[in-house]
Amino acid sequence: MLPDLERLIRLQRLDDATVETRRAVAAIPARMTALEARLQASRTRAEDARRRQEEARKSRREVEKRLGEIQGRLTRFKDQLMAVKTNKEYTAMQHEIATAEGEVARLEDTILEHMLEADELDAAADAAERADREESAAVERERAELDEERAAMERRLEGASDERAKLTGSIGxxxxxxxxxxxxxxxxxxxxxxxxxxxxxxxxxxxxxxxxxxxxxxxxxxxxxxxxxxxHDPDRPADPPAEAPAANGRAG
Ligand SMILES: [Zn+2]
Known part of the structure; x- marks a missing residue:
């Protein structure tokens, strides 16, 4: 093969590889951003789960507070029941007591529901936090790999630049x-x-x-x-004649 042709082929391959590598280097910031977005999404999921847990706890505390108030009122009613003078007062007081007891039962049911829900929310928040820790570790690992990849590509570009200088020096x-x-x-x-x-x-x-x-x-x-x-690449055999058998005027 003509020496210059052989070197120009090598030069072209080198330049192609360089273009490819530069493109890959240029794509790294977007890949870093995608990693950042993954991290952000998993953090948001964990925070949301914690917030739902916190909100449920807060509303359960409110129900408990309300229950305490009603129970206090109930105790007072029962004390007052001893002091009533008339039947009418007695009936009215018993009605108040029944209402308060109904409310206590209702609030206790609500608290029970909250407790069941709390088990689920606790588990979900823990799971989301665990997933977030794993995602953080994975993203950290991938970031380091990406940094390494970039460094390797930059070294390759430098090597290619030296090689190109040498190669072009040998071409007419x-x-x-x-x-x-x-x-x-x-x-x-x-x-x-x-x-x-x-x-x-x-x-x-x-x-x-x-x-x-x-x-x-x-x-x-x-x-x-x-x-x-x-x-002509002698290592690459000619394609077999396919669709157009007659039209291929190949000279041996
Ligand atoms: Zn052409």
Whole structure:
């Protein structure tokens, strides 16, 4: 293979990998933000569960307070019952007592319901807190991995930069200029494979004698359509003729 062509292919691969790595580095802040959002969501779930538990406790305390008041009133009524003088007073007092007792029973039922609910809310709050601790630990771990990943990619970029400098130093000036000018115009993609008689990027069908020349890999040949440099990869076998058996004028 023509030495410059072989080096330009390597240069293209290096540049492709660099673009890929830069893209991955650029995606890291969004991944960090997503981790932060996960953490926030799990914290909110734990806080909500704690708040529901706290609210239920508060309303149970209010019911207990109310129960205490009614029970106090009931005790007073019973004391007063001893002191009543008339039947009418006695009946009225007994009515008050019955009402208060009904209220006590109702409040006691409410407290029982609260206690049952409290068991569920306690369990839910504990579970949410446990889940939050686990999520925090997982996010912390993933953050550290992401930091490591970024550091590794930055090291790779530095290595690629050194390698690129070395590689470009070994390429003929005219070949390199050609590569750079195509790369600028073609969004970084200057050297592409030709396969089965076609440019694999713009897909144009190459003239048979041009393709035969490309198969030799002995000179820099440009696609007539997209103007990129074309090469043949001898390690990659030609695709078997598929849908169009007659149309493929391949020269052996
Ligand atoms: Zn092309």
């Amino acid at each position: 000036a005219a070949s390199l200029r050609l590569f750079e000018s195509i790369a600028v115009q073609r969004r970084g993609l200057a050297v592409v494979e030709a396969r089965n008689g076609h440019c694999t990027v713009c897909n144009v069908r190459l003239r048979p004698q041009v393709f035969n020349q490309i198969l030799l890999n002995t000179e820099l040949i440009r696609c007539e359509s997209c103007l990129r440099l074309l090469y």
